[in-house]
Amino acid sequence: MKKYFVLASIAALIWACNGGVRSVPDDNTSSASSSSDNEEASSSTNSSAADDAKGIGKFTHVDVSATIDKSMVAAGQKIYDLKCSACHHLDGTKLVGPGWKGITQRRQPEWIMNFVTNTDENLDKNAQAMSLLEECMVRMPNQNLSDDDARRILEFMRNNDAKQ
Ligand code: HEC
Numbered sequence: 001m002k003k004y005f006v007l008a009s010i011a012a013l014i015w016a017c018n019g020g021v022r023s024v025p026d027d028n029t030s031s032a033s034s035s036s037d038n039e040e041a042s043s044s045t046n047s048s049a050a051d052d053a054k055g056i057g058k059f060t061h062v063d064v065s066a067t068i069d070k071s072m073v074a075a076g077q078k079i080y081d082l083k084c085s086a087c088h089h090l091d092g093t094k095l096v097g098p099g100w101k102g103i104t105q106r107r108q109p110e111w112i113m114n115f116v117t118n119t120d121e122n123l124d125k126n127a128q129a130m131s132l133l134e135e136c137m138v139r140m141p142n143q144n145l146s147d148d149d150a151r152r153i154l155e156f157m158r159n160n161d162a163k164q
Pocket of ligand 1: 107
């Protein structure tokens, strides 16, 4: 009985989140082109285009090398299996949250690391995160990742994108 509840709510969530990934590039272009028009109306949000792209948090510059660090990927896989796989698929399909395929192309590394270490603040204030929340209608719970774990997850995502 409980299982059916879970299945039903997951089905509802997949439906709710449908289209989330596809609309991200559109959001980027439309918010970039309309931000000056809306400057006065949205001045209370106090977010700039740079904040939107990098997210809110301590990571202002993340070095990623051309090669992929396999030991970080392996550590990232463990974190994914334990803490993320219940809500994120590795392909482009949604579960509770968006699938991760292509995420390293549509998001800056800084954005990903800020989002996963400072989830609440980004969901409240970062335009890209807020529009994801609007589409998925479920708030991603803070996962309490350390900075190192966030970097491992990023490497795991880079590897996931490199092999598809
Ligand atoms: C309970 C479900 C849940 C869990 C567990 C979860 N997430 Fe999420 N995640 C979401 C939802 C839902 C969103 C979309 C934003 C929102 O609605 O809060 C999201 C969004 C994201 C995004 C942005 C996706 C994009 O397309 O830009 C990243 C990155 C992310 N999660 C990383 C993680 C990581 C890393 C973990 C594990 C450490 C994790 N999530 C665990 C539900 C979850």
